[in-house]
Amino acid sequence: MNRLKTGELAKQAKVNVETLRFYERKGLLPEPPRLTSGYREYPPDAVARIRFIQRAKELEIGRAH
Numbered sequence: 001m002n003r004l005k006t007g008e009l010a011k012q013a014k015v016n017v018e019t020l021r022f023y024e025r026k027g028l029l030p031e032p033p034r035l036t037s038g039y040r041e042y043p044p045d046a047v048a049r050i051r052f053i054q055r056a057k058e059l060e061i062g063r064a065h
Helices: 006-013 017-026 046-064
Strands: none
Touching: 006 017, 006 046, 017 046
């Protein structure tokens, strides 16, 4: 299983790193385990989860208008 570091996840999900941290703080994205070096390692399905969150956000914004 290919786990992703924060920058890799952000790039694949087309968001910035601060967006990932925001989602973690809000409980939308579970905080991943860390390597002994302190780097976070996200599971590959985190990309789909972030894209889902982004799409839901777009739908909500569109509904507000």
